[in-house]
Amino acid sequence: MERDKLEKVREVLKGAKYLVVLAGAGLSQESGIPTFRGADGLWKQFRPEELATFDAFRKNPDLVWEWYCWRRSIIARAEPNPGHYAIVEMEKRFEQFFLITQNVDGLHRRAGNKKFVEIHGCIWESRCLNCHNVIEDHEIDHRKIPPCRKCGGRLRPNVVWFGEAIPDMSLRKSIYSAQNCDVMIVVGTSGYVQPAASLPFHAKQNNAFVIDVNVEATPVSEIADVFLQGKAGEILPAIVG
Numbered sequence: 207m208e209r210d211k212l213e214k215v216r217e218v219l220k221g222a223k224y225l226v227v228l229a230g231a232g233l234s235q236e237s238g239i240p241t242f243r244g245a246d247g248l249w250k251q252f253r254p255e256e257l258a259t260f261d262a263f264r265k266n267p268d269l270v271w272e273w274y275c276w277r278r279s280i281i282a283r284a285e286p287n288p289g290h291y292a293i294v295e296m297e298k299r300f301e302q303f304f305l306i307t308q309n310v311d312g313l314h315r316r317a318g319n320k321k322f323v324e325i326h327g328c329i330w331e332s333r334c335l336n337c338h339n340v341i342e343d344h345e346i347d348h349r350k351i352p353p354c355r356k357c358g359g360r361l362r363p364n365v366v367w368f369g370e371a372i373p374d375m376s377l378r379k380s381i382y383s384a385q386n387c388d389v390m391i392v393v394g395t396s397g398y399v400q401p402a403a404s405l406p407f408h409a410k411q412n413n414a415f416v417i418d419v420n421v422e423a424t425p426v427s428e429i430a431d432v433f434l435q436g437k438a439g440e441i442l443p444a445i446v447g
């Protein structure tokens with residue numbers, strides 16, 4: 207059964223011209239980075255929804271900053287896994303290719319992808335609340351939030367929090383590619399966070415073939431043409447292999 211599905215996917219990809227990949231936290235799980243939802247998704251007693259908001263940062267900036275430092279320290283030790291490298295191979299094979307990632311860990315860049323957009327931002331950047339200056343920031347043990355080097359204002363992680371909008375250009379590129387691709391591979395996302403979660407639906411509405419890769423069923427697997435159940439680091443290499 208699974209073998210038949212894999213064969214079907216490989217056949218569809220052979221005839222495809224424009225491939226889009228939508229990635230979520232499950233892709234980096236095998237690199238040792240905890241996902242947001244699920245048993246390993248908690249930090250201390252908090253849920254991401256309680257920390258990844260501007261309101262949480264306004265009320266308790268040190269706590270939110272500490273959470274980001276903790277996540278940075280884990281990501282700093284992580285390496286791209288075979289799932290990331292399979293997506294690099296896909297970019298090489300398709301002339302028309304686009305990767306939309308919800309991950310802020312920067313592992314796609316490290317693996318070698320070039321045509322991608324990080325719709326939820328990048329954990330290795332900070333942005334000034336006052337002058338909006340964006341800096342690369344690899345510090346992992348800030349006890350205190352450092353001031354902006356330009357104006358002395360307060361820095362925040364340059365990521366998209368709940369209730370905040372995805373930068374316009376990133377969202378437009380994502381929607382355009384979802385509406386114009388002929389195959390979309392969705393991998394390691396729970397499909398609960400909008401607007402990313404609606405991208406597979408855009409693809410489907412425009413007659414793309416949608417493939418979902420996840421260890422468990424999600425709202426995306428329900429509408430997918432093929433649901434490949436299993437680990438991203440095993441299934442993606444099998445698809446390109």
Ligand code: OAD
Nearest residue numbers: 230231232235241242243308366394395396420421437438
């Ligand atoms: P979630 O943590 O919500 O979901 C991770 C998904 O990956 C789940 O559906 C798991 O079943 C699946 N999964 C876990 N391990 C896997 C593996 N080895 N192979 C394949 N699948 C696996 O992560 P996202 O959907 O990415 O946003 O979450 C979306 C957004 O919510 C994140 O970008 C973040 C978070 O709050 C912001 O920070 C704005």
Ligand code: ZN
Nearest residue numbers: 334337354357
């Ligand atoms: Zn500043």
